[in-house]
Amino acid sequence: xxxxxxxxxxxxxxxxxxxxxxxxxxxxxxxxxxxxxxxxxxxxxxxxxxxxxxxxxxxxxxxxxxxxxxxxxxxxxxxxxxxxxxxxxxxxxxxxxxxxxxxxxxxxxxxxxxxxxxxxxxxxxxxxxxxxxxxxxxxxxxxxxxxxxxxxxxxxxxxxxxxxxxxxxxxxxxxxxxxxxxxxxxxxxxxxxxxxxxxxxxxxxxxxxxxxxxxxxxxxxxxxxxxxxxxxxxxxxxxxxxxxxxxxxxxxxxxxxxxxxxxxxxxxxxxxxxxxxxxx
Amino acid sequence: xxxxxxxxxxxxxxxxxxxxxxxxxxxxxxxxxxxxxxxxxxxxxxxxxxxxxxxxxxxxxxxxxxxxxxxxxxxxxxxxxxxxxxxxxxxxxxxxxxxxxxxxxxxxxxxxxxxxxxxxxxxxxxxxxxxxxxxxxxxxxxxxxxxxxxxxxxxx
Ligand SMILES: Cc1cc2nc3c(=O)[nH]c(=O)nc-3n(C[C@@H](O)[C@@H](O)[C@H](O)COP(=O)(O)OP(=O)(O)OC[C@H]3O[C@@H](n4cnc5c(N)ncnc54)[C@H](O)[C@@H]3O)c2cc1C
Ligand code: FES
Ligand code: FES
Numbered sequence: 001x002x003x004x005x006x007x008x009x010x011x012x013x014x015x016x017x018x019x020x021x022x023x024x025x026x027x028x029x030x031x032x033x034x035x036x037x038x039x040x041x042x043x044x045x046x047x048x049x050x051x052x053x054x055x056x057x058x059x060x061x062x063x064x065x066x067x068x069x070x071x072x073x074x075x076x077x078x079x080x081x082x083x084x085x086x087x088x089x090x091x092x093x094x095x096x097x098x099x100x101x102x103x104x105x106x107x108x109x110x111x112x113x114x115x116x117x118x119x120x121x122x123x124x125x126x127x128x129x130x131x132x133x134x135x136x137x138x139x140x141x142x143x144x145x146x147x148x149x150x151x152x153x154x155x156x157x158x159x160x161x162x163x164x165x166x167x168x169x170x171x172x173x174x175x176x177x178x179x180x181x182x183x184x185x186x187x188x189x190x191x192x193x194x195x196x197x198x199x200x201x202x203x204x205x206x207x208x209x210x211x212x213x214x215x216x217x218x219x220x221x222x223x224x225x226x227x228x229x230x231x232x233x234x235x236x237x238x239x240x241x242x243x244x245x246x247x248x249x250x251x252x253x254x255x256x257x258x259x260x261x262x263x264x265x266x267x268x269x270x271x272x273x274x275x276x277x278x279x280x
Numbered sequence: 281x282x283x284x285x286x287x288x289x290x291x292x293x294x295x296x297x298x299x300x301x302x303x304x305x306x307x308x309x310x311x312x313x314x315x316x317x318x319x320x321x322x323x324x325x326x327x328x329x330x331x332x333x334x335x336x337x338x339x340x341x342x343x344x345x346x347x348x349x350x351x352x353x354x355x356x357x358x359x360x361x362x363x364x365x366x367x368x369x370x371x372x373x374x375x376x377x378x379x380x381x382x383x384x385x386x387x388x389x390x391x392x393x394x395x396x397x398x399x400x401x402x403x404x405x406x407x408x409x410x411x412x413x414x415x416x417x418x419x420x421x422x423x424x425x426x427x428x429x430x431x432x433x434x435x436x
Binding site: 002004006028032047073098 | 321325342345347408409
């Protein structure tokens with residue numbers, strides 16, 4: 001038997017969050033699937049999908065703050081996000097289907113911590129922080145440290161995600177996102193790559209790369225970024241980057257693809273980013 | 281627990297189990313069996329309904345979550361005997377074969393066309409990507425949506 005509580009205000013959440021068997025419910029697109037399959041069996045559901053303090057998008061100085069319970073559809077439709085963080089919208093448009101995007105939330109996608117979590121790619125690239133609140137107060141963690149392993153984050157008992165805080169980049173970046181999947185309609189990626197690139201002629205001025213489904217968590221490819229920054233993009237550099245990319249990931253075999261195939265895909269996507277950067 | 285919500289314009293008060301799905305309430309309690317259950321995992325769209333005007337899959341929503349909300353199911357589309365223009369378009373364009381997927385497609389189309397009466401093909405595809413059809417191939421469905429948009433524009 002499950003108990004259910006619609007959380008109106010954050011203090012109500014803090015009061016119950018450490019109850020035995022309590023679990024936060026937001027859009028339910030991960031949680032309800034897991035409850036029905038028997039993977040989890042919470043005894044108390046704390047529904048934050050209508051908690052106003054956790055919803056909405058707001059610009060604060062040079063940052064955008066997005067509430068954890070804001071839906072993917074709301075983020076896609078937001079004009080401030082379109083202007084400041086276009087890649088976030090590009091990526092989120094590929095998450096699930098319209099029906100899923102209307103329910104799925106940013107907080108849920110992060111806390112679910114799938115190696116394929118799409119929102120993680122732009123959040124890693126924009127170097128977002130996760131705003132965490134809890135019974136012992138607030139803290140802030142870079143997304144890169146927040147995600148640990150499949151289903152695992154740095155959240156501790158009594159904590160929840162309040163939202164994310166994303167600095168709007170001041171450099172003019174070209175952006176790239178590609179997801180390779182099994183089915184056209186609803187892609188939970190086999191591998192995905194996102195990039196922000198700024199070029200000076202054919203030299204890489206700054207590059208940020210993030211990959212999904214090729215490691216226990218979505219990752220920034222920092223070593224590779226460093227190795228190619230400041231370099232002229234040549235055929236040889238592209239080949240070198242491809243090899244580095246293939247060697248820097250640690251994918252697994254699963255029902256959707258083999259580890260080797262995932263490596264190959266990431267290498268190919270990195271090469272494509274670099275070719276696009278010089279041709280565009 | 282007791283919840284109160286609107287279904288197809290009528291206020292309903294129901295005693296639901298905390299872990300019951302909206303889909304179960306619609307089909308079993310309210311006997312509105314136009315909404316179908318396919319996969320039960322959010323993949324097929326057969327169970328699509330509108331909550332406060334937005335298309336959602338009712339198999340992934342728990343009944344207590346809709347307390348205070350407005351639900352529209354396929355039964356609420358056409359008042360009386362006449363078909364809604366979207367239903368007419370699906371029938372006339374041959375977009376219905378076994379019909380299992382049809383209510384879901386029609387609800388997704390309704391959500392699209394009530395917010396965007398002149399959608400591009402790309403917008404139509406995005407609106408329908410969460411609905412699967414095993415019978416028709418999607419060409420006739422897309423054609424039906426274009427035609428429905430035309431019919432609804434004419435009505436205005
Ligand atoms: C058919 C289908 C297709 C999908 N396709 C994609 C896809 O292409 N890409 C992709 O990335 N994902 C995909 N998903 C998964 C995606 O819908 C979810 O990851 C979604 O974003 C989770 O948000 P939610 O609000 O539904 O979370 P819920 O299911 O409500 O919760 C998920 C988890 O997070 C916890 N939680 C939620 N919010 C908070 C919070 N604020 N603080 C602490 N804990 C919290 C919950 O306790 C639970 O453990 C798909 C899902 C389905 C069913
Ligand atoms: S039954 Fe709900 S999406 Fe398939
Ligand atoms: S008409 Fe049979 S599944 Fe679509």
